[in-house]
Amino acid sequence: MAQMSARSYAKALLQEIEGRSGERQTARLAEQDEDTVQKGAETFLNDILDHISNYEMEHRADFLSACDEARLRIAAGQRDSSLYGVMSLVCLTLKLLDRRFQSPDQEAQREADEYCTALFADPQIKKAIRLVYRPAGHAADSSEARTWDDLDFGTLEYHKAGTTSFILKGRMSRAVNEAGSRPALAVKCVLFPWNKLAAIARATDAYAATYGGDELTSVIVKPIASSDRWVIMPFQPGNTLGEHMSDFAAGGPSMAARLEKAHDIAAKLTAALHLLAGGAPVDANNPQHQHLDLSPNNVILDRETGEFRLIDLGVNHLYSRQVGIAEHDDSVYIAPEIKNRRPESVTADAYSLGIILMEIVAGSPPRDGRTPEEIWTTSPILGRVLEDLIDERPERRLLLGPAERGFTFDDLRVHLDFHFSLVRQESEAKDDHFSRPFAKYAPTSREVATQFKQVMKWRRLGDHRPRHEEYLLLFSVIATASWWFIAAKTALLKLDDLVAGELDLAAFAADAGLAANIVAFCQGLVAAKYYQTVLARLSVKEIPGRLARTTELLMRSMAIVAVPTTILSTFWAGLYWIWPWTCAAGALAVAACNGITLRLATQTVRASSREFSTVPEPGKVFARGFEQWWWTMLIYAVTIVIIAGGVAAGLLKDIWAYVFILVVITIGVHYVSKCVGAGPAVRGSLARAFFGGERLAILARREQAHG
Incomplete structure (x- = not known):
């Protein structure tokens, strides 16, 4: 029977897929010699993207499905022919190309791998690979051609898909030592049509020469041989890091x-x-x-x-x-x-x-x-x-x-x-049932213990004294001490009274300073949580400018913000009545800190976005509505001032109703919602913004050092 040209073979193969080939043409395709099959299949596969596009545009149907149907038709009468092997290779190529052009999907990739594995149950696809992937740019007696011919193609099995390739597992046809050992090999075949791209073909062809030398480290799985379409290397047992990470997740x-x-x-x-x-x-x-x-x-x-x-x-x-x-x-x-x-x-x-x-x-x-x-x-x-x-x-x-x-x-x-x-050392990295919940809800957030351990790590490093870390630790200690001072002064029930049984509930209820103590206790509670959760690990000392210095001063002052208000409103009976004013003053101080911190962070993000690609997009900079914290706290402070004025003027009588409202807002909104719920995310977004400023300062110093 006359042999076809490569172009005629490719055209007839397309007609077979479209269902326009008669029995005689199918039989003729099946009887072509190896040289025709190689060149014809290569011609078809080189144009496979065009075939996909043209077929799906004309027929409004899936090209892979059409190829699968053609493969099954051929199997009915020509299963032992090269045509069946070529059609199986076409289906394999289409399946893997489809996965490359789709979004990552582990389940879809698993289904594709199962499909390809099933194709290799038939020996004809292995014979087709031997023909189609034969080294084209190398002489018949070249080392690449000899290595390819020495493969035992009957042992090939599908292993997995690569980004631009499919990987097979097989063995050489001859033993490599007197013991008859035939070590497993990995055969990486570059998918059509990408192996016809000059850059890919050159890199694949040179891969063995580039990465197979004895002078390179054994951490590389060194190739044995390579051509413009494949790389052969020892088969490395084990999962990929990607598989390991997927199983872990x-x-x-x-x-x-x-x-x-x-x-x-x-x-x-x-x-x-x-x-x-x-x-x-x-x-x-x-x-x-x-x-x-x-x-x-x-x-x-x-x-x-x-x-x-x-x-x-x-x-x-x-x-x-x-x-x-x-x-x-x-x-x-x-x-x-x-x-x-x-x-x-x-x-x-x-x-x-x-x-x-x-x-x-x-x-x-x-x-x-x-x-x-x-x-x-x-x-x-x-x-x-x-x-x-x-x-x-x-x-x-x-x-x-x-x-x-x-x-x-x-x-x-x-x-x-x-x-x-x-x-x-941080609570977020702990896996026990105590550290993380305690740090999340406790007013001191275990911040002193965390920072102390980190300072010890820095000191053991020995490069320099960790002055920055010691500085932050100092203020965390101050914030914790401030909280315990406030708690001791304003505690509603004293432990020694409970132990001695001397608790006088009537006197307790009649205490003129009770309202002041309740409000001061709540303020101290929130102040401690606010500082330790949001501010304790933040510093802007590396950022130059007056605004940064002001921000640093305000952030550190939050460690003791509730101490003066507590002293003024709870230490002297004659000043118990000023608790609304001290509460408002504390809220104003926090509003000022939030506002100035937000302004510096915004300016820093704007400046660093011109230098760094990692800066978040506008609108995604600050987490959990931090932009609103300053003005909502300001409104809260103004509201308390109005209440204080009304109480002082005798216009507002039900003091305990206002105390109850303040306690609910302080604990429910400021402590639970803002500090516990949103605090870590706000801290993270501020740290990210200030890190941009730190990197800008590093760049400026390096540019100055280099003249």
Whole structure:
């Protein structure tokens, strides 16, 4: 029978899919020789995107479904032919292309993997792969061609889908030693039509030469051979980091467990990247010692050692805005400069690491390139250290690290390890049934204990005395002491009276200072919670300017804001009547602090948004309505002033009704709703805003140092 040209074979194959091929043409397709099958199938697959578009536009039907129907028709009469194998390969390609162009969906990917696995139950698809993926740009006696021919294609089985490829597991046809061992191999086949893109074909062809050398670290799963369409490497047993993270997330881990997992992965991944860099500073001019396509699916956990092994190194050209899938799947982990074809970066892998760690802590990767609010709410320390990794501009990353020497992943490992150890001292990182609830609801929030442990960590670091941390600890101690002073003075029931049985309820009810004590106690309670939950870990000393100095003064004054009002209204019987005025004064002070803090944060966000890509979008800067805190507190203070004036003038008589209302507002709104409910999120958004100001100050100092 006459052999077809490649174009004729491709045209006849399309007619077969469309159901326009008769029995004679089907039989003719099935009897073509290997050379025709290879060239014809390659021609068809190179144009597969056009076939999809044209078919679905003309027939208003799914092209993959049509191919599946054609495959089943062929199976009825030509199951043992090359045509059935080629059609199975077409179906495999279509299924995986469809997943690449869809949004990430684990269930859909699992269904696609099951579909592809079932295709490999028939030997014809393996024969089709042997023909279609045969090295085209290499001589018949080249090492690439010999390696391909030495594969035992009968052992091939589908393993999983890659971003631009499908990965098979198989063995060589010949033993590699006298014991007859045939180690398992991974065969990565680049999907059509992407393997015809020149950049992808060149990178794939050179992969073995680039990453297979003995001088490179064993942390890489080193390739054995590669051509423009495939890479063959030892099969590395173990799950990918992506699978490990997915299994971990499926268990519904607590925040403490997420932080511990992120810490562990940060340590292992930085160690692997440091080995990849040759134990030296990362060199932008030597991309061979960087990953540049670091994502959870390109890291394998060694089943025996638990250490990380790196696969699929080098720039993934599909993320270079060429094919249109840049916003899907693993592209979220890739540094913007790599997507924009500027691989001369020393921090591209650090960016990817930051995104991976954020996904572990927050549950999903940040697709907008900004640190998830949940991370800042959990721990401003963690928010600072992770946000420092992911700015869109490489020169704006790692501003918290040393600037005087080259960047190494070992330095980053130490940096992350230390800051994770600080985070683990915080109540949010505790997994017991006491620490977190107690810190959430107690007026002192366990802040002194937390900050004391962090100061001890800083001191053990030994680089310098942690004056900033000691400064914040001092005011947390003052705030706690202020609360206990107020509680002791205004306590409605004394413990010694209860123990001695000397409680006189009649005298208690008739006490002229009872109203003042109740209001002062509630003010002290809220003041302590407000400072310890929202302000205790915040400082703007690194931000220059008068507004920042004023803000710092006001924030620290909140540690003792309720002390003067308590002393004035409860220490002297002759001044018991001024409790409404002292209550109003305290509210005015808090309103001033909130207003000035908001103004500085707003100005800082506006200024830092011109330099940093991680700054939140307008309208998403402040959490839980913090913009309203200052004026609602101001209205509250004015209302109390009106009540105070009415009481003083004798116009308002029912004092206990007003005391009751103040207690309900103070405890219900200010303590429970604002401090307990919204406090951590507000603290996180303010810390994020002030971190922008800190980074601006660091940039200014560096620019000044460099003249």
